[in-house]
Amino acid sequence: MDPQTYAVRVENVFEGPMDLLVHLIRKHELDIYDIPIGLITEQYLQYLDWMKALNIDLAGDFLVMAATLAQIKSRMLLPAHGEGDPEAEDPRLAIVRPLAEYMQMKAAAEALARRSILGEQTFTHPTARDEHEWDPDPSMIRVGLFELIEAFQQVIERIGPAHQVDLQADTISIKERIGQIVDLLEDAGSLAFDELFQATAHRVEVIVTFLAVLEMARLELIEIVQSSQTGIIRIFYR
Amino acid sequence: MSEDLGAILEGLLFAAEGPLNLGTLAEVIGTGDQEGLRRALESLAEEYENRGGGFYLQQVAGGYQLRSRPRFHPWIRRLRGIGAPRLSRAALETLAIVAYRQPVVRAEIEAVRGVDCGGVLRMLLERRLIRVMGRREIPGRPLLYGTTRIFLEVFELRDLKDLPTLKEIKELSSDPGQPVATGSAADCQESVPLQESGKKP
Numbered sequence: 001m002d003p004q005t006y007a008v009r010v011e012n013v014f015e016g017p018m019d020l021l022v023h024l025i026r027k028h029e030l031d032i033y034d035i036p037i038g039l040i041t042e043q044y045l046q047y048l049d050w051m052k053a054l055n056i057d058l059a060g061d062f063l064v065m066a067a068t069l070a071q072i073k074s075r076m077l078l079p080a081h082g083e084g085d086p087e088a089e090d091p092r093l094a095i096v097r098p099l100a101e102y103m104q105m106k107a108a109a110e111a112l113a114r115r116s117i118l119g120e121q122t123f124t125h126p127t128a129r130d131e132h133e134w135d136p137d138p139s140m141i142r143v144g145l146f147e148l149i150e151a152f153q154q155v156i157e158r159i160g161p162a163h164q165v166d167l168q169a170d171t172i173s174i175k176e177r178i179g180q181i182v183d184l185l186e187d188a189g190s191l192a193f194d195e196l197f198q199a200t201a202h203r204v205e206v207i208v209t210f211l212a213v214l215e216m217a218r219l220e221l222i223e224i225v226q227s228s229q230t231g232i233i234r235i236f237y238r
Numbered sequence: 239m240s241e242d243l244g245a246i247l248e249g250l251l252f253a254a255e256g257p258l259n260l261g262t263l264a265e266v267i268g269t270g271d272q273e274g275l276r277r278a279l280e281s282l283a284e285e286y287e288n289r290g291g292g293f294y295l296q297q298v299a300g301g302y303q304l305r306s307r308p309r310f311h312p313w314i315r316r317l318r319g320i321g322a323p324r325l326s327r328a329a330l331e332t333l334a335i336v337a338y339r340q341p342v343v344r345a346e347i348e349a350v351r352g353v354d355c356g357g358v359l360r361m362l363l364e365r366r367l368i369r370v371m372g373r374r375e376i377p378g379r380p381l382l383y384g385t386t387r388i389f390l391e392v393f394e395l396r397d398l399k400d401l402p403t404l405k406e407i408k409e410l411s412s413d414p415g416q417p418v419a420t421g422s423a424a425d426c427q428e429s430v431p432l433q434e435s436g437k438k439p
Contacts, residue, residue, distance in 0.1 A: 015328055016353030061353055098350070105350055107407045108334035109327065117325065118392040121308035122296075123318070125255065175372035175382075182369060186387050219370055219381070 017065035018102045020047055025099075032099050035092055037076055041069040068095060147226055148193075151233050152210050155197045172205060177212035182221070185237035193224075193233035243267075243278045244285075251282075257301025257391060299390035300397060332358045333367060337389070337401060341371045341382035359383065367392065 024043050025032055048062060075091035090096075116122040172180075184191055196209050213235065216222045223236040246267060250258060260272045269275065279302055283295040296305045306314055315321075325333075332355050335347045347355050362368045367389045373379040385398070395401060 015331075016351060018352035065352070098352070102350055102352065104404055104408065105331060105335050105338070108338055108404060109330040111402055111407045112334055112337075112393060113325075113327075113330050115393045115395075116305075116308040118305070118394070119320075120325070121311045122305040122394070123311070123314045124303055124305050178372050182371075215372075221370060 017062045018099070020044060020062070021065070021095075021099060022103060022106065032096055032103070035096065037069065037073050037092055041066075041073050044069055147233065148213075148224065151193050152206075155194065155206060155210075156203070172208055174208055174212050174215060177208050178216055178221075181209075181212055181216065181235075182237070185222070185235070190234050190236045193235060196235075243274070244282055247275070247278055247282060251295065251302060251304045254303070257298050257303040259301040262301075296394055297396050298394050299387050303391075305394075326358075328353075328355075328358050329362060333362060333385075333389070336362070336368050336383050337385050337398070338404060340384035341374075342384075343374055343380040343382055345380060347383075 021040070021044065024030075024040055024047075025035070028039070028043075030036065030040075045066060048066060051062075072091045072094060118124065181191075181196065193213075196213065197206055213222070213224070217224055221238060223238055224233060225236065226233045247263065250263065250266060260275055263275050264270065264272050267275070279295065286294050291307075292310055293304050293306050296303050328351075331351055332347055335350050336342055339346065344355060344359060347359070359368070363370070365388075366386050368383050369386045371382045371384040374382055389395075390397065390400075
């Protein structure tokens with residue numbers, strides 16, 4: 001017989017050590033800027049014991065937090081170094097700052113949850129969103145780097161020598177360009193490679209755009225395919 | 239004509255696959271008078287409010303969309319075979335951090351939540367509520383995350399500025415007598431159950 005046949009699977013328990021702290025603070029209605037560190041540490045360790053007893057898998061994070069609490073507690077017991085030093089920090093700040101930030105984000109998450117969430121509280125027409133996820137068409141082939149470079153050379157040739165490299169201020173970064181392309185793709189679902197390059201664009205912009213496309217492909221944000229008939233390269237948002 | 243316009247708009251909203259913005263509507267209808275369209279949409283919205291029927295007109299992600307009223311969600315869920323809500327508390331917390339701190343890297347999210355967020359981030363990416371916005375130019379070049387247009391659609395936001403500020407949220411949640419943990423409406427607790435067990439080995 002398997003001795004482990006009966007295992008309690010507890011849901012709705014604490015997500016992590018921060019949740020446990022928030023729970024304890026709310027339960028005792030404590031002011032997070034004046035935490036009685038002894039009480040909290042003791043309670044925290046008690047919960048860990050219960051969780052162990054209940055066979056709940058304890059993540060290492062819980063133990064790290066226990067150590068942090070114990071350390072703060074011991075530092076509180078020590079006399080402050082350098083008497084009258086106004087710079088001497090309350091050791092509890094090490095835990096108060098992250099706690100305050102976490103509670104703020106928790107409140108933000110709760111505010112999000114109170115909204116009418118599409119697909120949970122409110123519904124609209126079943127959208128055709130899934131349809132424009134890329135449907136592999138047999139006449140399309142995934143494009144290789146060489147085809148891409150070839151297409152890029154064509155774009156550069158089309159721009160011609162009239163636009164010399166002209167380094168002015170206000171050139172766009174690759175990161176910004178990725179953001180713009182994502183916006184375009186969110187609207188259209190897919191774009192022809194040529195559409196990304198305006199004929200009037202500066203060479204620098206063209207290069208930035210090309211590098212942005214390569215980076216996006218590497219991050220697997222996009223799928224680049226070429227039609228075997230027309231040779232047109234298209235970029236699909238994944 | 240204005241009656242016609244209302245009916246045309248209603249038809250378009252009914253048949254649309256996503257939120258319709260004023261630009262698209264003006265183009266489809268063939269008018270340059272976006273202000274007139276906006277007024278017509280407003281009076282449609284009002285009409286739906288007065289009627290109190292099964293749907294309403296919502297301004298979302300820069301457009302307009304017909305949506306079913308939240309109080310009918312139990313029936314619609316049954317119709318669509320949708321079980322428990324799909325956004326766990328972990329997902330909502332992660333999403334809130336991304337929304338308010340974007341562009342943000344995974345380490346920053348984990349620093350706030352104090353737990354590993356890899357799985358949650360992957361799920362949010364798959365559901366397209368967040369997106370990769372690039373990389374931060376620091377050692378390791380970590381990915382930067384931000385929210386998407388779908389995030390706006392799902393949470394009925396016109397744009398990111400439509401999110402309540404953290405200060406507003408704080409004022410709301412520090413109301414005396416109202417514990418921070420619970421929402422104001424009874425049914426919203428139902429909407430945030432915890433599906434995921436805390437930790438998987």
